[in-house]
Amino acid sequence: MPDKTPLIQVKNLDLYFGAFHALKNVSVDFHSGELVGLVGDNGAGKTTLIRVLCGIHKPTSGEVWFDGRQVKEFHPKLAIDNGIETIQQSVGLCDNLSIARNFYLGREPVRRIMGIPFLDMGKMRDLSTKVIREFGLRDNVSADDEVERLSGGERQSVKIGRAVEFKNRVVIMDEPTNHLSVREREHVNELALQLKEQGLLVIYITHDIFQVHKLANRIVIMENGEKIEDALTSSMTADQLEEVIRQGGRKVEKREAV
Amino acid sequence: MALAALKPLVRRHAEIGIFLIAALLVLWFSASSDGRWANFYNLASVLQVTATLGLMSLGVALVIGTGEIDISVGSTFGMGALVYLWLALRVDPALAMLAAVAVGAAIGAFNGLLITRTGTPSLIITLGSLMIFRGIAIALTEGFSFSIPYGDRSGATYWALGGGDLLGINTALVWLVVILVVLTVTLKMTPFGNRLLAVGGSASSAHSRGVRVDRIKLAAFVLSGVLAAFSGTLEAGKLGFADGSMGRLMELQAIASCVLGGCLLAGGRISLIGALVGAFVLSSIQSYLVVMGVKPQWFMLLLGIIVVAAAYGDRRLRNWSVTR
Structure with a gap:
């Protein structure tokens, strides 16, 4: 069972790239021993959110807490030193090196x-x-x-x-099964489960709600830079969650109108 | 085919092209100059020029390795020479050399900090500092030259700093060899070297792995400034005088040496020994034109033509190496 105090705590996070509002007042907790599926369409802010957690982006406002301490300085070096390993989607390897x-x-x-x-x-x-x-x-x-x-x-x-x-405390996987064959995909998903069993926090980003619903114990859905759903997989089916994603944009507009 | 077996070697070692060009030029120059080029005295002078240009090229190669460019080195070279000459007699030649190197480090830090803090392209920043420090050099000398009279240039320090010969060859060459070895080991065998090449290969990937990209770039610019100023010191030690125009256009030769030597301007792939052989080729061509009695006003044109031809030949070789 997950711990009581969250390992990573994100509070009212906002991030602007110039005039573009990439993350809007996002608050979310992550616990050790959890496998959290972070789901949403392209441009929903999933990758941006985890790039804050792994130190690549510095938030414009809001707080990030790690293991009970507030994170003041954002750099990948510090995240790695804290035990956060990240499988990035587009970066991470230098072609010119062995x-x-x-x-x-x-x-x-x-x-x-x-x-x-x-x-x-x-x-x-x-x-x-x-x-x-x-x-x-x-x-x-x-x-x-x-x-x-x-x-x-x-x-x-x-x-x-x-x-x-190098796994330590947190493994973040951004679309880890991209480019992989069916068998390799299974291997990666199995690894994600093993890491969770070992007590690590695993954050698994994907488009595919059906794939991650089978693995994760909790699903966080993002849309237009906002968190629109945060539910245990035991409480919602994959179909219900898919419906949330489909309705996502509209629901958000309604909320704002109220 | 025996030649085809060489393809993987050429592919892996971008500097092979310049080795080949250097060998061909040496043969051609020796055969066509009636002993005027290939004699000990002339080759020793080629090696002296290679040493100073080569030291500068090593620094530029490191900066190119990070994916940036440093064209301010010609002025840094001049500043190094002037600082050394100005202080050598007044204070002490060893301290003067340290001061010159410190000025070079400061110019490198100036470049590196502006580039990494503001995100401005290094081409424009170092173009600016090329002019700034050339301007300072010209203003400082007010049209005169700084010099050390020949009689005052005695002692081991003067000798070691480009003012003397070892086995008939200027001591600058010893510095070059030592620094080449140190930098090659640093590049290939230390974490700093690994990170420097990573930054040039993909700065965002290096950053995501926790590499402090800005610090690596800053360090490369500082090293480049140090080497250019030290190279200026050695040249000043040999000549005994310098004016405000010392080192003009050398930055272009240094960049040409690097590119001919197999350094990829996009970064991440450099060859230090290649850059040196590039410097050797450029100084050989210059000396060939001198001994063949070509009028100096044609130097620039001929040098340019040979550089373009060499670059083209290298390109052909590279393309050949990737064909089946």
Whole structure:
């Protein structure tokens, strides 16, 4: 069962990109041991919201609390140090670097020689090789190959493998099954469940309410930068939630008119 | 086909093109100059020019590695030379060198902070600082040159800072080799190098992995400023004098060296040794034109034509390497 105090608490969050109001007064709690499906149409603000949580965007106003402390400074480094691993949709891998170097980018293991930090390439190769084998990359792909060589599915696998390997307290997955085959998709969904069982918080973003309804214990629906639904999967069926998404925009307008 | 076996090698090492061009030019220059180009004295002078241009190119290559560009290095070179000459006699040559390097670091920090804090393209910021520091150099010298009389240029420090020869070759070359090794190791074998190339490959991906993109870029600009000013110090140490125009247009040669040497202007892929060989090619061409008695007014034109031809040849080689 989820803890009483939320691990991540978002309070009245607003975010503007110039004049564009990307997040509108969003408040939501996330607990350890939960698998939360974050659902909504394109442009609903799902990715923007998690990019605040993983430190890429700084909110214009509102508060974010992590583990009982208010987050004052937003940078991916701080989020990672706090144990938040994120599988981003469009970023996360540098094509010009090898798999091993990408794997450890920003947290490179070092061996000091006369105080100077040198990359521990042996360690970097070993662990990333283990992970790419587990995640079924082609046999002729080595950890020293540049990411440029990889297919879309293999890139996604590297990102997922990295997040799982470094998992700590939170794993955020933004459309994790994109580019993946049916079998790989099942593998990823199974991993998400395992992480939840291990007591981590998993936030799973997708368009597909039916897919995530089977996995998640709670669904948060966003629309036009607002949270419009937050319900346990035990209390609403996937069909009911889909109806909410379909009606979403209109319902919001009605609320504003009142 | 034996040649086809070379394709993967060429693909992986963008600097192979410039090695090939350098080898061809050396053969051509040696064969066609009747010993006037390929003699020890002339080659030593080519290597001295390679050393100063090469040091500058190494710094520019690091900045290119982050996906930015630094065209202010010609002025930084001049500032380094002037600061060194101004202080060497008044204070001490070693301290003068440190002061010159500090000025270079300050110019680099000026560039780097403006670029990362304001998000303005580095091309326009460093174009501006190219003019600003050239303007300061011209204003400071008021049309005269700073110099150290030959008789005062004795002692180990003067010797080590470009003022003397080791085995007949200017000491600047020793600095170049040492700095090349240090920077290559830094780039390939340290977290800083990994992050620098990551920033050039995809700044947003690097950022999402927790890399402090702005700090990496700032560090690259500072290194570039330091190397350009140090290179100016070595040139001033050799010549013993400098005026406000010292290092003019060198920034373009440094960028050409990098690009010829296989550095991708988009960032993320650079070759330090390639940039050096690029600098060697440019200084070889210049010296060839001199020894062949070509009138100086034709230098620019001929240098430009050869650079374009070399770039084209390199492009052909690159394209060939990716065909089946």
